[in-house]
Amino acid sequence: MLSNNTLKVEGESDAVLFARNELVQDVKITIISHPYLDKMLDKIRTQHIPWEEYRMAGLITEDEVAMIKHVENQSVEDLVPIMAEHGLYYAALYLELMQKLARVDALQKVLVLIHDMLDDHEERIALFHEAGKKDSDFPFGPFHKALRIGDEFIGIQSSKVLTLLICSTNERDIDINEFFRWMTFQLQSPQQHVIDLNIQILDALFHIPAYRRTFWNTPHAIDSLVNILKKSSAPQKVYELTFAIWLLSFDDEVAKHLDRKCHVITTLVDFAKSAVKEKVIRVIIATFRNFIEKAPAENMSAMLVAKLLPLCEHLSTRKWADSEIADDIAFTQNELQQNFASLSTFEVYVSELETGRLQWSPSHLSENFWKQNANRLNEDDQRLLRQLARLLSASINPVVLAVACHDVGQYVKYNAKDGKKYLETMGAKQRVMELMTHEDSDVRYHALSATQKYFAMTS
Known part of the structure; x- marks a missing residue:
């Protein structure tokens, strides 16, 4: 559900308001949805649960059975007067059942009852907070416990309710680290609907500033998210993923290190070039603006290497329904233009290496550039030289391979002694020699040329 109001992104200055009517979404349970989940809800809603047998086994009480039977076959409309009078008692009942039950069928049914209670009435989530005041583990604990059951439906539905609980209170969920670890595992699921639903959940949770950094610090979390983005093509999915990245980029630490860690700028530029939907371009350009405002030194050169400036120049000629897109494009274009002249040739070269987008830019072909900068590839324990060696081994792009061989x-021409030793230790010498038989003629030529220079240099 999209907001038509001016919203402030939490964590920003009180004076800074973002009128992003389509960009910032209200955190409502209705935005976490999927046709697969709807089918599962309908299926479980019609299943018979032997509550009396569970009562006789001592799993639930007689009063609890009576309360369940009073609502389990009611429509959303029929629940209105019941919840108006007894909503707090039902919130307490559901928390208690989620905490003590272990049977999959029973937990599934309780989660459907919770869904029906909250459907079109997200304000009732406050009843769960109120009902949980008497127990320090409530209201979050029962849903964390359910995540460990191992049932797909229970996991998805519990995470939805947990997200709504987290986003509807100023109290901070002390188990958010466990929740993010669980979600990181879900992001690697082979089931597409599981991935889609977890992305929607992250879009909701990232409205809370403290949780952006927590997710960033969760092992493999950001890598999993960006890997999904790089493999995506559906506009809505690209939008939801980039929306998550945009919210994360409000965190200074994330904005500073995200591209170096995941090379996301290149990916976003490529999506912006091919995007048809305005909202996709909008969230991408808004992300670039955050990168520039929060960490220009870390991101500016990578943006120039990814050719964001000519893209902005092209986008600036288009008519946009939302004036804020034009404002963000103009801001990004102006910042890139101002920094283009001051950016050193070597900084651009470093960005090419770090993004993996080697191309025949002037620095590669300049003898003066190599005379002045070849030794700088040895700095910081040969960090840049190692990156060059990795590109030789990992890239399948013939242009990248040809440029890497040339470099x-x-x-080695200007680092005859130490250069040969480093290249051999890293395996780059062997890889260049292998590329002399590559199917691409330019790769073969530059691999041969590099090999000749290697052996021509005296020890």
């Missing part, structure tokens, strides 16, 4: 030749 290895130029590097």
Whole structure:
């Protein structure tokens, strides 16, 4: 459900308001949805649960059975007067049942009852907070416990309710680290609907500033999210993923290190070039604006290498329904233009290496560039040289391979003694020699040239 109001992104200055009517979404349970989940809800809603047998086994009480039977076959409309009078008691009942039951069928049915209670009435989530005041583990604990059951439906539905609980209170869920670890595992699921639903949940949770950094610090979490983005093509999915990245980029630490860790700028530029839907372009450009405002030194050169400036120049000629897109494009374009002249050739070269987008830019072909900068590839324990060696081994792009071979030749030409040793230790020498038989003629030529320079240099 999209908001038509001006909303402030939590964590920003009180004076800074973001009128992003389509960009910032209200945190409502209705935005966490999927046709697969709807089918599961309908299926479980019609299943018979032997509550009397569970009562006789001592799993639930007689009063609890009576309360369940009073609502389990009621429509959303029929629940209105019941919840108006007894809503707090039902919230307490559901929390208690979620905490003590272990049977999959019973937990599934309780989660459907909770869904029906909250459907079109998200304000009733406050009843769960109120009902949970008497127990320090409530209201979050029972749903964390349910995540460990191992049932797909229970996991998804519990995470939905847990998210709504988290986003509807100023109290901070002390088990958010466990929740993010669980979600990171879900993001690697082979089931597409599981991934889709967890992305929607992250979009809701990232409205809370403290949780952006927590997710960032969760092992493998950001890598899993960005890997999904890089493999996506559906506009809505790209939008939801980029929306998550945009919210994360409000955190200074994330904005500073995200591209170096995940090379996300190149991916976003490519999506912006091919995007048809305005909202996709909008959230991408808004993300770039955050990168520039919060960490220009870390992101500016990568944006230039990814050719964001000509893209902004092209986008600036288009008519946009939302004036804020034009404002963000103009801001990004202006910042890139101002920094283009001051950015050193070597900084651009470093960005090419770090993003993996080597191309025949002037620095590669300049003898003066290599005379002045070849030794700088040895700095910081040969960090840049190692990156060049990784591109030789990992890239399948013939242009990247050809440029990398050329650069290895130029590097060794001006680092005859130590350069040969480093290249051999890293395996770059062997890889260049292998590329002399590559199917691409340019790769073969530059690999041969680099090999000749390697052996021509005296020890």
